[in-house]
Amino acid sequence: MKTLKVWFLVLSTFFALNTFAQGVMDSGDDKYQPRVGQEGKDVVWVPTTNELLAIMLRTAKVNSTDLVYDLGSGDGRIAIAAAKDFGARAIGIEFNPEMAQLAQRNVDRSGVSDRVKIINGDIFVEDFSKATVVTMYLLPELNLALRPTILKMKPGTRVTSHAFNMGDWDADVEIDSPARAYYWVVPAQVQGEWLISGMETDRTILKLSQFYQKIGGTLQIGNNTQPLLNPKLEGAVLSFTYLDRDKSSHFVMMSVENNELKGKYKSRSYNDNVITGKRF
Numbered sequence: 001m002k003t004l005k006v007w008f009l010v011l012s013t014f015f016a017l018n019t020f021a022q023g024v025m026d027s028g029d030d031k032y033q034p035r036v037g038q039e040g041k042d043v044v045w046v047p048t049t050n051e052l053l054a055i056m057l058r059t060a061k062v063n064s065t066d067l068v069y070d071l072g073s074g075d076g077r078i079a080i081a082a083a084k085d086f087g088a089r090a091i092g093i094e095f096n097p098e099m100a101q102l103a104q105r106n107v108d109r110s111g112v113s114d115r116v117k118i119i120n121g122d123i124f125v126e127d128f129s130k131a132t133v134v135t136m137y138l139l140p141e142l143n144l145a146l147r148p149t150i151l152k153m154k155p156g157t158r159v160t161s162h163a164f165n166m167g168d169w170d171a172d173v174e175i176d177s178p179a180r181a182y183y184w185v186v187p188a189q190v191q192g193e194w195l196i197s198g199m200e201t202d203r204t205i206l207k208l209s210q211f212y213q214k215i216g217g218t219l220q221i222g223n224n225t226q227p228l229l230n231p232k233l234e235g236a237v238l239s240f241t242y243l244d245r246d247k248s249s250h251f252v253m254m255s256v257e258n259n260e261l262k263g264k265y266k267s268r269s270y271n272d273n274v275i276t277g278k279r280f
């Protein structure tokens with residue numbers, strides 16, 4: 001209990017200093033004036049600066065095809081910017097009813113009510129699985145509590161968090177200025193053995209190991225097994241290079257769809273050949 005209190009004090013101080021350093025002012029209207037640092041259900045309210053939220057949304061390549069969910073949306077600024085400046089649809093989830101109402105009024109005043117909605121609810125109860133982009137400014141342990149849900153989202157879903165990371169799931173991008181933020185792409189689950197068709201006439205087996213988005217593995221063509229060169233996994237897209245028996249290199253790119261691999265590789269004659277993979 002004592003540790004929890006100390007942890008809360010440290011974080012409140014961090015939030016306050018961070019806010020001060022970023023020059024954030026309290027915001028509100030004639031109906032409700034929230035106070036920076038005021039208690040929330042699981043975390044206090046501190047707004048992300050407009051400068052940082054623009055960088056976070058740009059890093060996540062937010063565009064008009066996206067549905068952005070801001071988890072713990074405060075005065076609604078991230079959802080509003082996602083719609084107004086990036087053309088996306090956005091939903092903010094905010095537990096505090098007065099804050100949620102203020103955010104909805106801010107949405108209406110900003111002229112984006114057709115694309116932005118504020119839900120007065122709990123981020124641990126509401127369903128945000130349809131998001132293509134998730135934004136948050138929470139706490140380390142809340143990020144960790146949400147991590148299993150986020151990792152089950154559609155591969156390729158982009159996630160950005162102000163200030164706090166996701167434990168041992170390393171970020172794809174770290175933003176340092178004007179404040180710390182992180183960016184991840186939800187990786188597909190590719191670990192295991194795949195039987196590949198279309199690559200060579202011989203039996204081809206792809207063995208993959210995986211730690212979040214980091215992958216390694218081997219490609220076995222007939223009796224020849226070799227490590228994958230420069231293997232990468234971004235969302236559902238898997239790529240690597242391999243050397244054939246004449247030591248010429250081939251680039252392979254496949255995507256994971258419904259637990260199958262589909263893609264192409266450049267053959268010896270430099271044609272694009274279609275390949276598929278099924279799990280063993």
Ligand SMILES: C[S@@+](CC[C@H](N)C(=O)[O-])C[C@H]1O[C@@H](n2cnc3c(N)ncnc32)[C@H](O)[C@@H]1O
Pocket residue numbers: 039040041042043044045046047048070071072073074075077078093094095096099121122123124136137138162
């Ligand atoms: C640090 S503020 C971030 C606000 C906004 N996302 C931003 O970056 O400007 C966190 C917000 O989460 C809200 N909150 C806390 N616990 C919550 C929960 N379980 N569900 C929904 N909102 C929550 C707080 O009321 C507060 O407005």
